[in-house]
Amino acid sequence: MADPLHQFQVKPLTPALDFGEVTLPVVGQVHLAFTNSHLAMTIGFLLVVGFLTLVTSGAKVVPGRTQAVGETLFGMIDGLTDSIIGHDGKKYFPFVFTVFTFILGMNLLGMFLSFTATSQLAVTATFGMITFLLVVIIGIRKNGLRFLKLFWPTGAPLVMRPIVGLIEFFSFLLRPLTLTLRLFGNMMGGHIALKVFAGFVATAVIGAAGWFGVLIFPLALGMTIGLTALEFLVAFLQAFVFAVLTCIYLNDVVNLDHAH
Protein backbone atom coordinates (compact mmCIF):
# COMPACT_ATOMS: atom_id res chain seq x y z
CA MET A 1 0.00 0.00 0.00
CA ALA A 2 1.17 3.50 -0.84
CA ASP A 3 2.50 5.58 1.99
CA PRO A 4 -0.36 7.91 3.10
CA LEU A 5 2.22 10.54 4.09
CA HIS A 6 3.69 10.67 0.62
CA GLN A 7 1.09 13.25 -0.45
CA PHE A 8 2.60 15.80 1.94
CA GLN A 9 6.02 15.64 0.31
CA VAL A 10 7.18 19.06 -0.88
CA LYS A 11 9.25 18.69 -4.02
CA PRO A 12 10.59 21.02 -6.69
CA LEU A 13 8.53 20.80 -9.84
CA THR A 14 10.99 21.59 -12.62
CA PRO A 15 14.75 21.85 -12.65
CA ALA A 16 14.29 25.21 -14.41
CA LEU A 17 12.82 26.74 -11.26
CA ASP A 18 15.02 24.86 -8.80
CA PHE A 19 17.62 27.18 -7.35
CA GLY A 20 19.06 24.54 -5.07
CA GLU A 21 20.47 25.05 -1.62
CA VAL A 22 21.07 28.66 -0.65
CA THR A 23 22.48 30.02 2.57
CA LEU A 24 20.60 33.15 3.67
CA PRO A 25 21.86 35.58 6.35
CA VAL A 26 19.38 34.97 9.16
CA VAL A 27 17.40 31.88 8.26
CA GLY A 28 20.39 29.79 7.28
CA GLN A 29 20.38 27.10 4.65
CA VAL A 30 17.23 26.78 2.59
CA HIS A 31 16.15 25.06 -0.57
CA LEU A 32 14.75 27.64 -2.99
CA ALA A 33 12.55 26.14 -5.68
CA PHE A 34 9.11 26.37 -7.21
CA THR A 35 7.57 23.34 -5.53
CA ASN A 36 4.22 21.59 -5.71
CA SER A 37 3.28 23.59 -2.61
CA HIS A 38 3.95 26.83 -4.49
CA LEU A 39 1.88 25.55 -7.39
CA ALA A 40 -1.06 24.70 -5.12
CA MET A 41 -0.86 28.12 -3.45
CA THR A 42 -0.75 29.80 -6.85
CA ILE A 43 -3.76 27.91 -8.17
CA GLY A 44 -5.65 28.60 -4.94
CA PHE A 45 -4.78 32.28 -5.21
CA LEU A 46 -5.83 32.43 -8.87
CA LEU A 47 -9.08 30.60 -8.07
CA VAL A 48 -9.97 33.12 -5.36
CA VAL A 49 -9.06 36.10 -7.53
CA GLY A 50 -10.88 34.64 -10.52
CA PHE A 51 -13.96 33.86 -8.47
CA LEU A 52 -14.07 37.30 -6.87
CA THR A 53 -13.54 38.95 -10.26
CA LEU A 54 -16.37 36.90 -11.71
CA VAL A 55 -18.61 37.81 -8.80
CA THR A 56 -17.90 41.52 -8.67
CA SER A 57 -17.11 42.54 -12.25
CA GLY A 58 -20.65 42.26 -13.58
CA ALA A 59 -22.31 42.77 -10.23
CA LYS A 60 -25.95 43.62 -10.61
CA VAL A 61 -28.54 44.81 -8.14
CA VAL A 62 -30.48 41.63 -8.74
CA PRO A 63 -27.76 38.94 -8.44
CA GLY A 64 -27.26 35.95 -10.70
CA ARG A 65 -26.20 32.55 -9.37
CA THR A 66 -22.46 33.16 -9.16
CA GLN A 67 -22.98 36.58 -7.66
CA ALA A 68 -25.40 35.14 -5.11
CA VAL A 69 -22.75 32.63 -3.97
CA GLY A 70 -20.11 35.36 -3.72
CA GLU A 71 -22.50 37.63 -1.89
CA THR A 72 -23.32 34.87 0.57
CA LEU A 73 -19.63 34.43 1.42
CA PHE A 74 -19.15 38.19 1.52
CA GLY A 75 -22.23 38.73 3.65
CA MET A 76 -21.22 35.92 5.98
CA ILE A 77 -17.81 37.42 6.78
CA ASP A 78 -19.31 40.90 6.83
CA GLY A 79 -21.84 39.75 9.40
CA LEU A 80 -19.05 38.08 11.35
CA THR A 81 -16.84 41.17 11.60
CA ASP A 82 -19.87 43.31 12.27
CA SER A 83 -21.31 41.18 15.05
CA ILE A 84 -18.02 40.29 16.74
CA ILE A 85 -15.90 43.43 16.34
CA GLY A 86 -18.78 45.89 16.17
CA HIS A 87 -18.92 49.16 14.29
CA ASP A 88 -15.15 49.12 13.71
CA GLY A 89 -15.55 45.76 12.00
CA LYS A 90 -15.77 47.21 8.48
CA LYS A 91 -12.13 48.29 8.75
CA TYR A 92 -10.95 44.73 9.41
CA PHE A 93 -13.27 43.09 6.93
CA PRO A 94 -10.73 42.91 4.06
CA PHE A 95 -8.20 41.13 6.26
CA VAL A 96 -10.67 38.56 7.61
CA PHE A 97 -12.12 38.05 4.16
CA THR A 98 -8.64 37.51 2.69
CA VAL A 99 -7.80 34.94 5.35
CA PHE A 100 -11.13 33.19 4.86
CA THR A 101 -11.18 33.05 1.06
CA PHE A 102 -7.51 32.13 0.73
CA ILE A 103 -7.72 29.27 3.24
CA LEU A 104 -11.05 28.13 1.81
CA GLY A 105 -9.64 28.21 -1.71
CA MET A 106 -6.59 26.14 -0.78
CA ASN A 107 -8.64 23.72 1.38
CA LEU A 108 -11.14 23.05 -1.41
CA LEU A 109 -8.37 22.83 -4.00
CA GLY A 110 -6.85 20.07 -1.88
CA MET A 111 -9.97 18.00 -2.57
CA PHE A 112 -9.17 18.03 -6.29
CA LEU A 113 -5.37 18.02 -6.41
CA SER A 114 -2.99 15.44 -5.02
CA PHE A 115 -1.46 18.14 -2.84
CA THR A 116 -3.07 20.32 -0.18
CA ALA A 117 -1.27 23.55 0.62
CA THR A 118 -3.05 23.95 3.96
CA SER A 119 -1.78 20.56 5.11
CA GLN A 120 1.69 22.08 5.13
CA LEU A 121 2.75 23.31 8.54
CA ALA A 122 4.75 26.11 6.90
CA VAL A 123 1.58 27.44 5.26
CA THR A 124 -0.73 27.23 8.29
CA ALA A 125 1.99 28.62 10.54
CA THR A 126 2.30 31.60 8.21
CA PHE A 127 -1.43 32.25 8.46
CA GLY A 128 -1.29 31.86 12.23
CA MET A 129 1.64 34.23 12.55
CA ILE A 130 0.17 36.84 10.18
CA THR A 131 -3.02 36.91 12.25
CA PHE A 132 -1.18 36.92 15.56
CA LEU A 133 1.23 39.68 14.54
CA LEU A 134 -1.63 41.77 13.17
CA VAL A 135 -3.47 41.42 16.48
CA VAL A 136 -0.37 42.43 18.43
CA ILE A 137 0.41 45.37 16.14
CA ILE A 138 -3.16 46.68 16.17
CA GLY A 139 -3.33 46.15 19.93
CA ILE A 140 -0.20 48.20 20.58
CA ARG A 141 -1.00 50.88 18.02
CA LYS A 142 -4.54 51.36 19.27
CA ASN A 143 -3.96 51.04 22.99
CA GLY A 144 -0.25 51.65 23.59
CA LEU A 145 0.78 50.29 26.95
CA ARG A 146 -2.83 49.73 27.94
CA PHE A 147 -2.54 46.72 25.61
CA LEU A 148 -1.27 44.89 28.71
CA LYS A 149 -4.74 45.30 30.25
CA LEU A 150 -5.68 42.34 28.08
CA PHE A 151 -3.83 40.12 30.55
CA TRP A 152 -5.18 41.78 33.70
CA PRO A 153 -8.35 39.89 34.66
CA THR A 154 -10.52 42.43 36.44
CA GLY A 155 -13.11 39.76 37.18
CA ALA A 156 -10.77 37.69 39.35
CA PRO A 157 -10.04 38.30 43.05
CA LEU A 158 -7.05 40.58 43.57
CA VAL A 159 -4.81 37.84 44.97
CA MET A 160 -5.48 35.62 42.01
CA ARG A 161 -5.00 38.29 39.37
CA PRO A 162 -1.24 37.93 38.80
CA ILE A 163 -1.57 34.16 38.44
CA VAL A 164 -4.61 34.33 36.18
CA GLY A 165 -2.92 37.15 34.26
CA LEU A 166 0.13 34.97 33.70
CA ILE A 167 -2.09 32.17 32.42
CA GLU A 168 -3.88 34.66 30.18
CA PHE A 169 -0.53 35.85 28.85
CA PHE A 170 0.63 32.36 27.99
CA SER A 171 -2.68 31.48 26.42
CA PHE A 172 -2.32 34.62 24.32
CA LEU A 173 1.14 33.50 23.21
CA LEU A 174 -0.27 30.08 22.32
CA ARG A 175 -2.90 31.55 20.00
CA PRO A 176 -0.80 31.41 16.82
CA LEU A 177 0.18 27.84 17.67
CA THR A 178 -3.42 26.72 18.17
CA LEU A 179 -4.52 28.53 15.00
CA THR A 180 -1.72 26.83 13.09
CA LEU A 181 -2.17 23.35 14.50
CA ARG A 182 -5.97 23.32 14.25
CA LEU A 183 -5.96 23.99 10.52
CA PHE A 184 -2.88 21.83 9.89
CA GLY A 185 -4.17 18.89 11.93
CA ASN A 186 -7.63 18.92 10.41
CA MET A 187 -6.42 19.09 6.84
CA MET A 188 -3.62 16.58 7.29
CA GLY A 189 -5.70 14.13 9.32
CA GLY A 190 -8.54 14.15 6.84
CA HIS A 191 -6.28 13.56 3.88
CA ILE A 192 -4.41 10.76 5.65
CA ALA A 193 -7.69 9.02 6.50
CA LEU A 194 -8.87 9.43 2.91
CA LYS A 195 -5.63 8.01 1.58
CA VAL A 196 -5.68 5.07 4.00
CA PHE A 197 -9.21 4.02 3.09
CA ALA A 198 -8.60 4.60 -0.60
CA GLY A 199 -5.52 2.41 -0.16
CA PHE A 200 -7.69 -0.35 1.28
CA VAL A 201 -9.91 -0.13 -1.78
CA ALA A 202 -6.86 -0.45 -4.02
CA THR A 203 -5.56 -3.39 -1.98
CA ALA A 204 -8.89 -5.16 -2.30
CA VAL A 205 -9.17 -4.47 -6.02
CA ILE A 206 -5.73 -5.81 -6.97
CA GLY A 207 -6.45 -8.91 -4.94
CA ALA A 208 -3.64 -8.44 -2.47
CA ALA A 209 -6.03 -9.32 0.34
CA GLY A 210 -7.34 -12.43 -1.35
CA TRP A 211 -11.02 -13.27 -0.84
CA PHE A 212 -10.96 -11.09 2.23
CA GLY A 213 -10.95 -8.20 -0.25
CA VAL A 214 -14.60 -8.88 -1.12
CA LEU A 215 -15.43 -7.93 2.46
CA ILE A 216 -13.02 -4.99 2.62
CA PHE A 217 -13.95 -3.44 -0.71
CA PRO A 218 -17.50 -2.14 -0.02
CA LEU A 219 -16.61 -1.01 3.50
CA ALA A 220 -13.51 0.86 2.42
CA LEU A 221 -15.18 2.38 -0.62
CA GLY A 222 -18.12 3.54 1.50
CA MET A 223 -15.73 5.08 4.02
CA THR A 224 -13.80 6.82 1.24
CA ILE A 225 -16.98 8.32 -0.21
CA GLY A 226 -18.24 9.38 3.22
CA LEU A 227 -14.91 10.86 4.19
CA THR A 228 -14.74 12.79 0.93
CA ALA A 229 -18.05 14.43 1.75
CA LEU A 230 -16.87 15.07 5.29
CA GLU A 231 -13.63 16.59 4.03
CA PHE A 232 -15.55 19.11 1.93
CA LEU A 233 -17.37 20.13 5.08
CA VAL A 234 -14.12 20.30 7.04
CA ALA A 235 -12.50 22.35 4.27
CA PHE A 236 -15.21 24.97 4.62
CA LEU A 237 -15.54 24.73 8.38
CA GLN A 238 -11.84 25.15 9.12
CA ALA A 239 -11.64 28.26 6.93
CA PHE A 240 -14.70 29.60 8.75
CA VAL A 241 -13.31 28.73 12.19
CA PHE A 242 -10.06 30.47 11.31
CA ALA A 243 -12.04 33.57 10.26
CA VAL A 244 -14.17 33.50 13.43
CA LEU A 245 -11.10 33.20 15.67
CA THR A 246 -9.38 35.99 13.76
CA CYS A 247 -12.43 38.18 14.45
CA ILE A 248 -12.48 37.24 18.13
CA TYR A 249 -8.76 37.96 18.55
CA LEU A 250 -9.11 41.28 16.71
CA ASN A 251 -12.09 42.19 18.88
CA ASP A 252 -9.99 41.61 22.02
CA VAL A 253 -7.60 44.39 21.07
CA VAL A 254 -9.90 46.69 19.08
CA ASN A 255 -12.51 46.97 21.83
CA LEU A 256 -10.11 46.60 24.74
CA ASP A 257 -11.78 49.40 26.70
CA HIS A 258 -15.39 48.31 26.31
CA ALA A 259 -14.86 44.59 26.61
CA HIS A 260 -15.11 42.32 29.69
Next chain:
Amino acid sequence: MTVQDTSVPYADAPAPVALEDTHATTEAAHGGEHESGGLPQFEFQHWFGQIVYLIFLFAILYWLIAKVFAPRMRRVFDERASTISTAVETARQVQAEAAGQAEAAKAEVEQARASSRATAAAAKARVTDEANARAAAEEAVVAARIAEAETAIGKTRDAAMTNVSAIASDTAAAIVERLTGKGPTAAEAAAAVKGAA
Protein backbone atom coordinates in the same frame (compact mmCIF):
# COMPACT_ATOMS: atom_id res chain seq x y z
CA MET B 1 10.70 9.81 -7.29
CA THR B 2 13.98 10.82 -8.81
CA VAL B 3 13.46 14.39 -7.68
CA GLN B 4 12.86 13.21 -4.15
CA ASP B 5 15.88 11.04 -4.11
CA THR B 6 18.07 13.89 -5.25
CA SER B 7 16.60 16.07 -2.54
CA VAL B 8 17.65 13.62 0.13
CA PRO B 9 21.28 14.61 0.21
CA TYR B 10 20.17 18.25 0.20
CA ALA B 11 18.17 17.67 3.34
CA ASP B 12 21.03 16.10 5.16
CA ALA B 13 23.67 18.24 3.55
CA PRO B 14 24.39 20.46 6.60
CA ALA B 15 25.98 17.48 8.36
CA PRO B 16 27.72 15.43 5.74
CA VAL B 17 29.18 12.94 8.15
CA ALA B 18 30.05 9.46 7.01
CA LEU B 19 27.61 7.98 9.50
CA GLU B 20 24.79 10.12 8.14
CA ASP B 21 25.69 9.05 4.65
CA THR B 22 25.43 5.38 5.43
CA HIS B 23 22.16 6.03 7.20
CA ALA B 24 20.81 7.71 4.10
CA THR B 25 21.95 4.94 1.81
CA THR B 26 20.49 2.25 4.00
CA GLU B 27 17.23 4.10 4.01
CA ALA B 28 17.30 4.49 0.30
CA ALA B 29 17.96 0.79 0.06
CA HIS B 30 14.99 0.12 2.30
CA GLY B 31 12.28 1.60 0.21
CA GLY B 32 13.37 4.64 -1.73
CA GLU B 33 11.24 6.89 0.49
CA HIS B 34 13.27 9.32 2.45
CA GLU B 35 11.09 9.66 5.50
CA SER B 36 13.44 9.83 8.40
CA GLY B 37 10.72 8.83 10.82
CA GLY B 38 8.86 12.16 10.83
CA LEU B 39 6.25 13.97 8.81
CA PRO B 40 7.29 15.47 5.48
CA GLN B 41 5.94 18.79 6.76
CA PHE B 42 8.81 19.03 9.22
CA GLU B 43 11.49 19.13 6.54
CA PHE B 44 12.44 22.69 7.14
CA GLN B 45 14.50 23.31 4.01
CA HIS B 46 11.32 24.14 2.07
CA TRP B 47 9.75 26.34 4.72
CA PHE B 48 11.37 29.62 3.80
CA GLY B 49 10.32 29.49 0.15
CA GLN B 50 6.72 28.62 1.05
CA ILE B 51 6.44 31.26 3.76
CA VAL B 52 7.82 34.08 1.63
CA TYR B 53 5.68 33.08 -1.34
CA LEU B 54 2.54 32.78 0.81
CA ILE B 55 3.11 36.20 2.39
CA PHE B 56 3.60 37.63 -1.10
CA LEU B 57 0.34 36.09 -2.39
CA PHE B 58 -1.48 37.05 0.81
CA ALA B 59 -0.39 40.68 0.42
CA ILE B 60 -1.57 40.80 -3.20
CA LEU B 61 -4.89 39.17 -2.32
CA TYR B 62 -5.38 41.52 0.62
CA TRP B 63 -4.66 44.52 -1.59
CA LEU B 64 -7.06 43.29 -4.28
CA ILE B 65 -9.84 42.60 -1.78
CA ALA B 66 -9.36 45.85 0.12
CA LYS B 67 -9.06 48.06 -2.98
CA VAL B 68 -11.12 46.31 -5.64
CA PHE B 69 -13.43 43.51 -4.58
CA ALA B 70 -14.76 44.75 -1.25
CA PRO B 71 -15.57 48.29 -2.52
CA ARG B 72 -17.27 46.82 -5.62
CA MET B 73 -19.34 44.52 -3.45
CA ARG B 74 -20.20 47.32 -1.04
CA ARG B 75 -21.26 49.50 -3.95
CA VAL B 76 -23.64 46.79 -5.13
CA PHE B 77 -24.98 46.36 -1.60
CA ASP B 78 -25.47 50.11 -1.19
CA GLU B 79 -27.06 50.37 -4.61
CA ARG B 80 -29.41 47.57 -3.74
CA ALA B 81 -30.27 49.16 -0.42
CA SER B 82 -30.94 52.51 -2.09
CA THR B 83 -32.98 50.88 -4.87
CA ILE B 84 -35.08 49.07 -2.32
CA SER B 85 -35.56 52.15 -0.19
CA THR B 86 -36.47 54.24 -3.25
CA ALA B 87 -38.95 51.63 -4.37
CA VAL B 88 -40.45 51.44 -0.90
CA GLU B 89 -40.59 55.25 -0.79
CA THR B 90 -42.30 55.39 -4.18
CA ALA B 91 -44.76 52.73 -3.16
CA ARG B 92 -45.51 54.59 0.02
CA GLN B 93 -46.02 57.79 -1.97
CA VAL B 94 -48.33 56.09 -4.44
CA GLN B 95 -50.23 54.58 -1.55
CA ALA B 96 -50.59 57.98 0.08
CA GLU B 97 -51.75 59.41 -3.24
CA ALA B 98 -54.31 56.66 -3.65
CA ALA B 99 -55.50 57.20 -0.10
CA GLY B 100 -55.85 60.91 -0.85
CA GLN B 101 -57.80 60.17 -3.98
CA ALA B 102 -60.04 57.78 -2.12
CA GLU B 103 -60.58 60.46 0.49
CA ALA B 104 -61.43 63.00 -2.20
CA ALA B 105 -63.83 60.58 -3.88
CA LYS B 106 -65.43 59.88 -0.55
CA ALA B 107 -65.81 63.60 0.11
CA GLU B 108 -67.26 64.07 -3.37
CA VAL B 109 -69.79 61.32 -2.82
CA GLU B 110 -70.62 62.84 0.55
CA GLN B 111 -71.07 66.21 -1.06
CA ALA B 112 -73.23 64.81 -3.85
CA ARG B 113 -75.31 63.01 -1.30
CA ALA B 114 -75.69 66.17 0.74
CA SER B 115 -76.62 68.23 -2.32
CA SER B 116 -79.14 65.65 -3.47
CA ARG B 117 -80.54 65.55 0.02
CA ALA B 118 -80.84 69.34 -0.06
CA THR B 119 -82.49 69.24 -3.48
CA ALA B 120 -84.95 66.67 -2.25
CA ALA B 121 -85.67 68.71 0.83
CA ALA B 122 -86.15 71.85 -1.27
CA ALA B 123 -88.46 70.06 -3.65
CA LYS B 124 -90.40 68.69 -0.75
CA ALA B 125 -90.65 72.14 0.81
CA ARG B 126 -91.70 73.68 -2.47
CA VAL B 127 -94.34 71.04 -3.01
CA THR B 128 -95.57 71.44 0.55
CA ASP B 129 -95.67 75.20 0.20
CA GLU B 130 -97.53 74.94 -3.05
CA ALA B 131 -99.97 72.52 -1.56
CA ASN B 132 -100.40 74.71 1.46
CA ALA B 133 -100.93 77.75 -0.72
CA ARG B 134 -103.43 75.96 -2.87
CA ALA B 135 -105.21 74.69 0.19
CA ALA B 136 -105.21 78.14 1.68
CA ALA B 137 -106.56 79.68 -1.52
CA GLU B 138 -109.25 77.05 -1.77
CA GLU B 139 -110.04 77.51 1.86
CA ALA B 140 -110.34 81.25 1.29
CA VAL B 141 -112.68 80.65 -1.61
CA VAL B 142 -114.71 78.25 0.46
CA ALA B 143 -114.70 80.64 3.40
CA ALA B 144 -115.83 83.43 1.13
CA ARG B 145 -118.58 81.26 -0.19
CA ILE B 146 -119.55 80.27 3.34
CA ALA B 147 -119.60 83.88 4.39
CA GLU B 148 -121.66 84.76 1.36
CA ALA B 149 -124.08 82.01 2.14
CA GLU B 150 -124.21 83.06 5.75
CA THR B 151 -125.02 86.62 4.82
CA ALA B 152 -127.65 85.35 2.42
CA ILE B 153 -129.10 83.19 5.18
CA GLY B 154 -128.95 86.13 7.60
CA LYS B 155 -130.66 88.36 5.07
CA THR B 156 -133.33 85.80 4.45
CA ARG B 157 -133.75 85.31 8.20
CA ASP B 158 -133.96 89.04 8.76
CA ALA B 159 -136.49 89.30 5.98
CA ALA B 160 -138.37 86.44 7.53
CA MET B 161 -138.09 88.05 10.94
CA THR B 162 -139.57 91.27 9.62
CA ASN B 163 -142.29 89.29 7.91
CA VAL B 164 -142.85 87.47 11.21
CA SER B 165 -143.43 90.75 13.10
CA ALA B 166 -145.69 91.98 10.32
CA ILE B 167 -147.63 88.76 10.40
CA ALA B 168 -147.70 88.88 14.20
CA SER B 169 -149.03 92.42 14.24
CA ASP B 170 -151.49 91.54 11.52
CA THR B 171 -152.55 88.44 13.43
CA ALA B 172 -152.71 90.42 16.68
CA ALA B 173 -154.81 93.13 14.99
CA ALA B 174 -157.11 90.51 13.54
CA ILE B 175 -157.44 88.73 16.93
CA VAL B 176 -158.08 92.04 18.69
CA GLU B 177 -160.63 93.03 16.05
CA ARG B 178 -162.47 89.79 16.39
CA LEU B 179 -162.44 89.97 20.15
CA THR B 180 -163.31 93.59 20.53
CA GLY B 181 -164.96 94.30 17.27
CA LYS B 182 -162.65 97.13 16.73
CA GLY B 183 -159.22 96.74 15.28
CA PRO B 184 -156.31 98.59 16.69
CA THR B 185 -154.26 100.68 14.49
CA ALA B 186 -151.30 99.18 12.74
CA ALA B 187 -148.91 101.18 14.88
CA GLU B 188 -150.44 100.00 18.17
CA ALA B 189 -150.33 96.41 17.04
CA ALA B 190 -146.73 96.69 15.95
CA ALA B 191 -145.72 98.27 19.28
CA ALA B 192 -147.55 95.57 21.18
CA VAL B 193 -145.86 92.86 19.14
CA LYS B 194 -142.51 94.47 19.69
CA GLY B 195 -143.19 94.66 23.40
CA ALA B 196 -144.15 90.98 23.52
CA ALA B 197 -141.18 89.87 21.52
